[in-house]
Amino acid sequence: MSDRTVSLFIPCLVDQVYPEMGWAMVRVLRHLGYDVDYRPDQTCCGQPAFNAGQWEEARQVAGHCVKVFGDAATVVCPSGSCTAMIREFYPRLFEDDPSRTAAVRLGPKVREFSEFLHDQGAGDQLRASLRARVGFHNSCHGYRELGLRDEARSILERVDGLELVEAPGEPVCCGFGGLFSVKYDSIAAAMASTRLENFMKLEIELLVSNDPGCIMHMRQEAAENGFEPEILHLAELLERALNLKPAHA
């Protein structure tokens, strides 16, 4: 493997529901000259059980993840939430566990997609263009757990013709929260609806985010209350702006 090799972390939600987001990430990374390594044994970071309070179960799944990616040099993940789980929460989850060292060692190698592009200075290499007024939804886990501030924005600002607009009081939660949106669907829906209303006021044509969970939740709410702008993953937007999507896909 070359030093341009990156391993893909495909979140369970992308694997089962939104594979196109995974492919978009693959195409953008290849376009930038990276060799993409996909490890077919991967499953999930374990966050659903962790958030449910069932840490024993979370360790089962997370332990598998640590094994799969143990020898990877760099892992790129299209979700701030899964990245935060591995980087920020594994140390606590594995605190008294024999595999703690391996779990903690994996953390810094996992980079959220926009973070990776930003760190690599990819903004300069992108010759992307997309004429659209775009709103950006920063995921809470990316923002508050990983401390991602302007990473995605710095990439979006390099896209020719793209006008980035911001909602006041950013960033606000869309209401996803994993298990929360299942258990407390009425609260989660109200939060999404408030969130989308604020974007509606900005008269955007596209809403872009860096977390498949947020995107799923907002898409479902958008379908309910007639929010028209398309909601895309950052990778999908770049794929489009770089014209990378093959005709048959």
Added chain:
Amino acid sequence: MAPSLEAQFHKDAAIKAGDLTHRDKILRAIGVNDEKIEALKASQFRDWEAARKLAGEIKDEAQARLPELLESFERGINARGGKVLWAEDAAEARHHVLEIARRHNARSFIKSKSMTTEELDLNEFLEGAGMKVFESDLGELIVQLAGQKPYHIITPAMHMSKDDIAKLFHEKLGSDRDAGAAELTMIARRLLRKEFVSADVGVTGANFLIADEGAVVVLENEGNARLAMACPRVHIAIGGIEKVLPRMSDLALFLPLLSTSGTGQQVTCYNSIVRGPRAEGEADGPEHFYVILLDNGRSRLYGREPFRQALRCIRCGACLNACPVFRAVGGHTYGTTYQGPIGSVITPHLRGNGQWHHLPYASSLCGSCTSVCPVNIDLHHLLLENRRDADERRELGRFWPLAMKAWAWVMARRERVEWAGRLARWGEGLTPLFVPRRKRKRIPPLARRSFAEEWRRHEHSR
């Protein structure tokens, strides 16, 4: 049979979440202070992040030295002729209050705003014992007249518009139906002035208990707490044991910290420091001064890491304002004394009865609360710890723990994911049989093929 607290929360949350009038009222009320608070953090503090970190450390020091500091506080108060009473739970605190009332032949109480007394249901208790009780904080008076509990730690009547209050005063006090804000305030003022001078006992809370000099500190904006301390013959201050600060000089940080985070003020209008009853030669103040130190479950937080840091809380209400869940469901829905993120962190421990495990789950874990907390409590991570706690105590029933076990079993091996994926795709048409329509709307359909399978197909031929 009454519904469980969890079922009640679910029901109330769903109703409030869909109530757009409620949402607009709350967003407006919170929005008024939001900008002021952010501006003050920048103008009043050279480094807000450093200030809240330091505040957290001072509170940690106070908790680490808690027994010693509380005893020092007690010595200071007793030395000036006051009396400190200890209460292990709400019942004991109520008992103390009633004993004091009987000792001094008291019939009437005037209260200033205090969340700690809400833990005691003090108004209901005293009224039941034949006493007259008036809330003197305007917001508290409003909710008292409405027969409600405070909606918010700092802003008890946040959920009521000026018009709601005019209507309430019209019904309860016979005032003009269209009275304006100034007029309504004057009506409350006229009513309360009489009560201040005639009440036998004034009850206040305590924002801080100062250990080195033995003093109770009360912050307010209306002057009502100061009157409640000064006019009646007897003053009872009721404070949680976690309110102690080591030194008087710590107030230099904590007064602006609390007023900035709580109400967006440089400093609250009235900041009273009380150290005892009226001394010889003094013109005003009560003849008798009592401080009741309340535990009421705080020891359970104290004794268990990582939860002890929740005792740093100075009850500013910032985490409620920042919380998108609070904004959606409002304060009453929680059914607790303390609402919002801090309430969901501490209530399961304070109550200790295994019936509040649902609150930590009613959070998207967005972390807004943690980022605004002026004493740096890791609120949303404590919610995660509470969830783990609930699981270990087996408070979660059967369904979710079992579902998660099954999920983890599948996710532990790729080949199981493949099989489960095939099964789910085959059975997707059956979901209407198992999942209610309302929930189904939140679940998108599965992709025709998983990413893993597509990779095998496409990349094999590459």
